[in-house]
Amino acid sequence: MRAAPTILHLDMDAFYASAEQASKPSLRGRPVVVGGLGMRGVVATASYEARRFGVHSAMPMAQARRMAPNAAYLVPRFSLYRTVSEQVMELLGRLSPLVEPLSLDEAFVDLEAGGVADDSVTARLVGEQLRTVIRGVTGLSASVGLAGSKMLAKIASEEAKPDGLLLIEPGTERELLAPMSVRTLPGVGPATGDHLRRAGMTVVRDLAEAGEAELVRLLGKAHGVALHRMALGYDDRPVVAERDAKSVSVEDTFDVDLHDRVRVRTEVERLADRCVHRLRGAGRSGRTVVLKVRRYDFSTLTRSETLRGPTDDPTVVREAAARLLEAVDTTGGVRLLGVGVTGLADFTQEDLFAQAADARQAAEAQVAARAQQTTADEPASGTTPVPDEPPAGAEETAHGYATPPAARHWQAGHDVRHDVHGHGWVQGSGVGRVTVRFEEPGMPPGRVRTFRIDDPELHPADPLPLVRDPVDYSSWPASLPKSLSGPVPPEGAESSP
Incomplete structure (x- = not known):
């Protein structure tokens, strides 16, 4: 636990929905819901206007439509969200070498490690200016929490929402936490919350007063000890810089269960290609291919195959995923498919390229053999088709095949x-x-x-930048305190959310 509130937690406000409102002027001030629009879609983010109707993340989209029938319902545009996220993370990286991203729109920052704050006054200055800079660069609002620990910094940013800043002075943690719901603490979900409620514990004060022994009796040693420490405001976890990804994966949920085995295999191959595209985009390769299948009854099966070495070859990954599929019973229907690659490395194994070449040659030989069997009334075209043919009517361009207008969705x-x-x-x-x-x-x-x-x-088309003429903050935060306008807030003062 620190003696100064130099751990910062940043959380972009209703990120996906806010980005859509900034991108689409006609949606400003209107309820916006982003997520899967199919029968089985769920809400990813709801704007604050939509939340007034009771819509929230992870809610089934069908339920959201009943609660807010006049909202704008949009599919996610992850290319836009990643671009904005990269801008925000770049700004955070200027403050400290210790930035711990939790998602596209959320991160911890160790201000002390960056030498930009060592007490409440300087920490507040950094937090307020960070919010200003983010708005100038991205056009979006963010909420900031400052405290002596990660747990309290995250709680502070949640309390500050939307578009606010809250600083928790070290030494005041227990008093601040006491009246809050037990669900405020990390690790207390619906089930644990109900269990504690039945034991007469509904707010954090109850946990602190119950004592460690009682919480261990109710929840077990590990969970009970950790929860009692958190109830007293203790959290000594350090901010850890971004770790390398351990895997790359993609998955799709289908509006209607897939029953056709050929269609299932086609979808697996398509997902394998998407997975390799992401893998190459990260400059990585992987050794283990993983297939995920969720069946009609919600049972989920996972199968994996470890190759001879790391690869980023789409043919190798595609064929491995297809082999894994052969070992899965899809009778009754499939509602979700996923393909992933684990055991990541920064290099590829050359013999796998030979394996891919052998696979391609075998496929071409098979196609050629079929062509030789063509009947007289269906003469061969004189060219050898490749396994992955372009869509009917597709037009070849410098970047591959352009989808014909009639086939666009x-x-x-x-x-x-x-x-x-x-x-x-x-x-x-x-x-x-x-x-x-x-x-x-x-x-x-x-x-x-x-x-x-x-x-x-x-x-x-590609998304346009959210800010047409972004403010130039190239020198920030070199002149951090001096660049602020207005008087410095007194120590201990809190910004209103």
């Missing part, structure tokens, strides 16, 4: 560009039509137009 919230009307986003599609609102971040709400889904002038 326009998802609500995704970016588009029209040759005449410019940049916009999909409001909805169906019955052969797609409705687009043409607007850009930082501009007034735009006009809505409807097109055929195969309109040749309408194209998918």
Whole structure:
């Protein structure tokens, strides 16, 4: 435990939904829900306007639609969220070498290790200026908690939401925690909370007064001891810099259970390709391929195969995943599939490339053999097809094959560009039509137009930056205290959430 509140916890406010509101001017001040839009979709993030209707993360999307029927429902745009997250993490990295990301929108920072704060006054200055800089760079708001421990810094940022800062002075932890719900403490979920409630413990004060022995009797030694320490405000966990990822994986949940074995295999191969794309994007390779299958009855099976060495070859991963699938019974239907790679390394094993080449040659030989059996009324084309053929009607470009307009699926919230009307986003599609609102971040709400889904002038597009002309903070935080305008807050003062 520290004598100064130099551990900072940053949490972006309703991150996905706030990014969508900043990106789409017509959604400012409106309830926005981001998540899977299918029958089995769940809410990833709800804007504060949507939360007033009772919508919250992890809620089934069908339930959210009943509670807030007039909200805007959008699929996630992770490319945008990752870009903004990278901007925020870069700013945090300027404050300290010890930054511990918890997710795209949340991180701990050790201000003392960065030499930018060593007491309450300087810690508050850093926190307030960080919020200002993040808004100038990303256009989004963030909440900050400052305390002498990670647990209390996270609790403080939650109390400060939205768009606030709360500093907990060391020595005041127990008094602050006493009236809070036991669910405030890490590790106390619904089941543990109900167990404690039945024992007459509903607030943190009850846990502190019950004593360690009673909590050990109720919850077991490890959990009981840890919970009693937290109730007294003790937490000596250090801020740990970002660790290397241990695995790379992708998965999809399907709106309707998959029963066709061929379709299941096709989906597994597609997921394997996506997984390798992420693997290569991280500059890594992996040795163990993992297949995850969730069946119709919610039972989840995991199978793995360890290769002779690390690889980033899509053919190797695809075939390993297909072999694993052969050992899984998919009778009755499949609701979720996932492919992952573990045992990551920074190099590849050369003999695996030979293995991939052998696999490709075998596939080509098989295709050639089939071509020789072509009947006279179906003559061979003179070219040897490859196993992964482009979609029908696809047009070859410098970057591969462009999906033909008629085959495009326009998802609500995704970016588009029209040759005449410019940049916009999909409001909805169906019955052969797609409705687009043409607007850009930082501009007034735009006009809505409807097109055929195969309109040749309408194209998918990348998200635009949320801030058109970001403020230049290239010198921050070199002149940290001097660059603040206005008087320095008195020590011990708290910013209002």
